[in-house]
Amino acid sequence: TKQYDICLLPGDGIGPEIIAEGVKVLDAVGAKYDTRFDCKESLIGGAAIDAVGDPLPAATLDAAKAADAVLLAAVGGPKWDTTDPAAPRPEAGLLGIRKGLGLYTNLRPVQIFDALAGASTLKPEVIEGVDLMIVRELTGGLYFGKRERFYDEEGAGTDGARGQRAYDTLEYREYEVERIARQAFEAARKRRGKVTSVDKANVLETSRMWREIVHRIGEQEYPDVQIEDLLVDNTAMQLINRPADFDVVVTENMFGDILSDEAAQITGSLGMLASASLGDSTALYEPSHGSAPDIAGKGIANPLAQILSVEMMLRYSFGMNEAANDIRRAVTEVLDEGWRTGDLKDAATPADKVVGCAGMGDLVVSHL
């Protein structure tokens, strides 16, 4: 019997409900493949702020580091929303664990389940064949640069104006771009062999450096992979115009945040998309959606993105590809049979095919 330690981070909103279904599936897979997953919960996000005043308690980071993989649900909610620079924010827990574990690579695959293709607001012929992977740099850029707000008494600066000033810094170093570029090229090799590198090189210096480094790595180390540059504004357009043309899309942290959500929405089923955050040691897996505080505690949340983040964990952390394929097949079958959570149902869904969070988890387990 193999054994792995899993650090569970339920977080906020629907987090605790959906992570329970992820664990259910993990246990079922473990039983089938003679593997024991020992899961232990730790605090993160708003829940951690409420309990101990810190969105990322040291004990949580330690537990995550010690584990073989981390399964996160979601953080945040209006309860903790504030513009006070000094107040603790749930998101700081997420950013802190990304940085603390060195999770510089965020993989966000975007695919369409046939049974749910109708949910897209895009025309069927446009989304047909969409299968792309956003590779988002996750520990650099505006998210982690120096930031400050202050009151400028003097009116320093060219315009001589007094008042508040604030800045954030978008910074990258050579090695940060090199390593994320390699991740993108590696991913492309296992896929259709094409990398679209997204930047704003006609304006930003970080983008010009990004573009040079991506090309150098590509030409020297991955001559078999095709590289294309696309400006971020144009990418925002082309994802809507011709989403099926993209294979791997690599970009810096903030652009990746925006474009990965845009790409996710193209499927029409955000509740189906998972992501993997990889670094040099422990990796973290989470749904691409948020904590959905409006439906928290009602038992109606969709656990499938969480379950598919377990699929990614098996694949990327444990090399259990067969088990991972099982999960994907089980989810596909459940959907093909017409089962839907509230967010996935449409006018044609019969009432008796709508299930809750736990019900959906049970259905997936029954198909494993």
Place this chain on the structure above:
Amino acid sequence: TKQYDICLLPGDGIGPEIIAEGVKVLDAVGAKYDTRFDCKESLIGGAAIDAVGDPLPAATLDAAKAADAVLLAAVGGPKWDTTDPAAPRPEAGLLGIRKGLGLYTNLRPVQIFDALAGASTLKPEVIEGVDLMIVRELTGGLYFGKRERFYDEEGAGTDGARGQRAYDTLEYREYEVERIARQAFEAARKRRGKVTSVDKANVLETSRMWREIVHRIGEQEYPDVQIEDLLVDNTAMQLINRPADFDVVVTENMFGDILSDEAAQITGSLGMLASASLGDSTALYEPSHGSAPDIAGKGIANPLAQILSVEMMLRYSFGMNEAANDIRRAVTEVLDEGWRTGDLKDAATPADKVVGCAGMGDLVVSHL
């Protein structure tokens, strides 16, 4: 007879062809409304680099300042693409004239012409009723903050790594946010009374300041206008999910660049969208699309966005609303009659309804 001086900036690629059609329409409107528009061309962008080595010659900025309005076509092209920080870039001409004229407000209306609704990759029921206005801050943020690239010999910084480093700075001052917020609220008052303010307040300090200031201005000065906050990643999703729900969307420079192009693409007809850049004196009008170097010089470019930027000029700079309405009506009629440029045609367009750039300009004039 009224008289206005117009500074024409044809720029690069299809710029010269389309601006000629804009001028044709301007002259026709002038004749009808007893107004003389004296147009004078100046150099900008790649054309200016080639002629005098500078994407924004001093003479151009002077001519723009002296004019009553500026009509720009497009700048840029692969000929001048470079990642060399020291090389002149066409885009620097555009950024320079925005800064030089103090054009801090960029208005990008997104509407759908009925005749072209089918061009959208979104489902008809999703784009029905789309009528939104992106108000983009245009002279601040990452576009104008301090930026630098250097080789770090020492490996300074926490990670001790040597190599290249680059940074860009996202900076805002209180008055910059106040004035763009007012522009958004004013626009909303003339429309459906709702402002969506887009930021990334869960991560960026500039966003937290932005959010506070927008709310203060809104509550104190525009209590009749509804304010909603939306994170930039969520906005990228909602523009695809429910574009018709947006009225005015206000955001900082880089987010506005990305989201306005995304919103434009939703219509499926980028060749139909114009924008106005306003400051405290001379305003500038331009198509939302680029210089399309691949079709330059062939006489097949679509001049309608340029013509609609003339419409915006008449409206915002000269208060000639009747004349502006004329242009919009003329364009609508031409499209309703089935005339199309190459970019607008589809499988159902008869070959004899496809016209070139000048042909389209003539058709619009004939409907004025």
